[in-house]
Amino acid sequence: MILVWLMLILFAGGIGAWLSESRGVGVPRVIALVAVLLDLALVIFMLLAPESIGLTPVASEQGEWLVLFQADWIPRFGISFIFGADGFSLLLIALTVFLGLISLGSAWHEIKERSGFFYFNLLWTLAGVIGVFTALDLFLFFFFWEVMLIPMYFIIAIWGHENKEYAAMKFFIFTQVSGLLMLLSILMLVFLNYEATEVITFSYFDLLDNNLSGVLGMLLMLGFFIAFATKLPVVPIHNWLPDAHSQAPTAGSVILAGILLKTGAYGLIRFTVPLFPEPSMAFAPIAMTLGVVSILYTAKVAFAQNDLKRLIAYTSVSHMGFVVLGVYAWNAQALQGAVMTMLAHGFSAAALFMLAGGLQHRIHTRDMDKMGGFWGVAPKMSFMALFFTVAAVGMPGLGNFVGEFLVLLGSFQVSITTTAFAALGLVVAAVYSLIVIQKVFHGENKNNYQFDDLTFIEMACFALMMVGLLWMGLYPQSMLDMAEPTLRSLGVAFP
């Protein structure tokens, strides 16, 4: 039930924020903050002291579930409410709620218009994401997949920047079309399962037992893969992302980069591969190649950008390429690496977008050619930028390194060539990252911009993410241990 509470609090908080819109900017954001803090408290209990709130881990052949909630929804069609959280989903829920808090921090002073509706959309997106990370009924999963999309569309379309309608529509169409393919796959899978077993069910656990292979299995698998690969995203279906990220308000970019992309990776690990093991195995070389192409191609496109947010957006695609590589290498090290990359990138990308958004809020441009020498103007901001850039470059001691190293270590055992190309990603990451530091923070302040350094709220947000990345980098074992039982239950061998 606690998972339902997590979502209900956010849904209710969102409605409350919307209703209180007429009371000025202050009230909705406080309501939103209270809702997110409540959720955060619940998550902290789930992580640190599950017994104290009456949770006992259930170990079954379907994995070790800390929480598993079942109730009927539409029994006639075999649709039910099944929510579950194991170590892997719990990590992602924690990431979601934590970055929800960060996104509130970045919206705090930025969103002044229609703030009630803004926080409504923000909280509903978060609730939708938590739904995605916990739903274990494919119909329910698809429902939440859509729930998180629509409020995000509004966030971009209403509070975005100069080209927001275009970006929002692009985001919507890409996600919707690929989601449709997944829906078709889900329905077909249920139908085939019905033919085989005479039972209509959308339950994840029941559908795991299908033994689809051949062309049909491949097609259904591709339906799932395309939906998740669009979200992740993977070249060549990544083009919604640079527009959506650069046009979204800061809080929107933080949530998009930090959390929404991870739903794609989650879907691949939880659904695509376990539901279709054989077709996935056959498809793995192609997927790994796509991952490497993503890493290198978008790194190069990123390097050429002069729009700061667009550059960071492309680097996100590049980093997600490591996740695809890790997932399809499908061994213990590679998958743990993919999980660590998801978490660490959540922090580093969110922080970088928050920095870019903060800069835009201050100087009203994202054009790096106009910037320069900001270290002299805002040393705290510059230090933070340096820290999170260095994290993104994959410096050992910070979370991103652990993720990328483990991915490469694992994928090397599967394909040496692919890994060798992926390792070039380490070099090109340095190329595009350092150019940002050079153009924005080093050099001369040609246009003589003057602005305030980070506010207290911003400092607090960055400090939290900094500690998080250091924790992941120096003591990743705490997270690896949480994800391990899940990965074992998905059939990954831990030799």
Next chain:
Amino acid sequence: MIDLLWLVPTIPVIGFLILTFSCGKLPEIPAGIIGAGSIGLSFLFAILAGVDFMSMSEAGIHSYSQTLWTWISVGSFEAGFTLYLDGVSLVMMFIITGIGFLIHVYATGYMHDDPSFARFFAYMNLFVAAMLILVLADNLLLLFMGWEGVGLCSYLLIGFWFKDPYNGYCARKAFVVTRVGDASMALGLFLLFASLGTLNIQELMVLAEEEWVVGSGIAIAVTLLLLGGAVGKSAQLPLQTWLPDAMAGPTPISALIHAATMVTAGVYLIARTHVLYELAPSVQYLVGVIGMITLIMAGFTALVQNDIKKVLAFSTVSQIGYMFLALGVGAYSSAIFHLMTHAFFKALLFLTAGSIILAMHHEQDIFKMGGLRKDLPWSHALFLIGTIALVAIFPTAGYWSKEEILASALTNEHGGYLLWLGGVAGAFMTGLYSFRLYFLVFFGKKTHDGHEVMGLHLQGPLVALAILSLIGGFIHIPVEEVFHAHAEEHHVSLFYQAIMIGLPLLGVLCAYLIFIKQKLDVEKLAGSGFGAKMHRFFFTQWGMDWLYDRVFVFPYVGLAKLNKKDFIDSIYNGTASFTRYLHSVVIETQTGQIRWYTMTMALGVLLVISIGVFA
């Protein structure tokens, strides 16, 4: 006290944290005390650990390891925060903290009045911490962490004066070029793990000896990949191009990072994994050949530079070439020995050069110096000491280590003679270019006045380094247990001995004849057609920058610029435009005219009927 080993890298980290989170508000004196003091304290704990270690060593225990916590453990892969101390890491630890401390003290004077004084020492402390982790790591992943960490600090410190975009360019170049090597090294790590199932260095050595055949493909592949990392960090062919540009950083950085410690990390890596290289003799010989070619090439380039720091930079490349040569002939302890003596005299030379640069108000062109021996007596004496040690004149520190290397090459049966020839030719070059520098700066016509900047924190470390450069050759490094089979004495005949002592002196003599006695008109030579070409060729590091720009940099930047708008996007936008176009076509049909509708309806009916009839 050896159980306090963890404090040695931790204290600099604490120094870094304090200096960073003071947000530049810390005044110069406390910042200097924290910055230099933390390294001093770290040195102290290194000594305490070293004393314990030596007594353990006498009792027959030759290594000590200390596990702090498990870093990553996934399946069979495990890497911990584990420190490992043996003879080699002990020597390295002393060099890093000891020389590091002297350079930190000097830097408090050199960086006086810099607005970012605290930031400078923060980066320096972080560097020392990373370097200590590199040499104390018990597994290759932790070593890699230090490896990347020193690279980051090198980047930050080369670009320390970031207002000038040129410094930023040099910093980025250093980081990216070494990263190429790092990527290769990472692949080496993956291959080692895939093949032997661990990254613990000592276990790897044992397993490799058990499981690999001498000269097998896997041994060759692993050692080549690790060598890629080593040549990147240690600025050897073909990745040496970044080091001369790294001189854009403040001079204490050049002394600490780009002479004494970081650039020798490649030598340390190969010495540390020497068992693997012995399993791949062809790669080991390649290491020696790379060292030999690099040392000669860098010698030629040093000969034509006009920036005092660049001469020293190329001389560093050249001296590391000697260390690689030593590794190539299996003389690991000589390589580490030369690493140590080089740290003494090169740090001395760089820091004295820093004093000269300060005295000349940030002038670095040696042709604008000249005749400075009267104005700068301190710098003159110290620089001379550094130079004779560099040239390896008997009995300075440089002589003992270089002689050991050359003697080992000579007695090596597997192609060592060729390497020896290259080495002695390089020794002649060293004499020539070093004394060219010395004569041009301190002799000849005086063009500018210099004013010696004095102070205990400036001259104190220099004197200490000068003493080490003179007598450091008598220090005994306790590395026999690590490289057990390789401690035997090399006896070479008097003839060869004479050559090795004589050639550097011959180089000095040539420099004297050319630059003091003007027996050869250098400017005329460099002005003639062929001479100018050669000069240009040597000056630009044999055109390698030129080549890399054209093969890698320009195509990459060009393609990236060309595809700035991401051509894949045009497919989707094209689809959208096409749909809009179709939409506009369909709109055209909606004219509101009855006769148009009737006609199209009639045509449509006709079409359907004909399909029905003919199909």
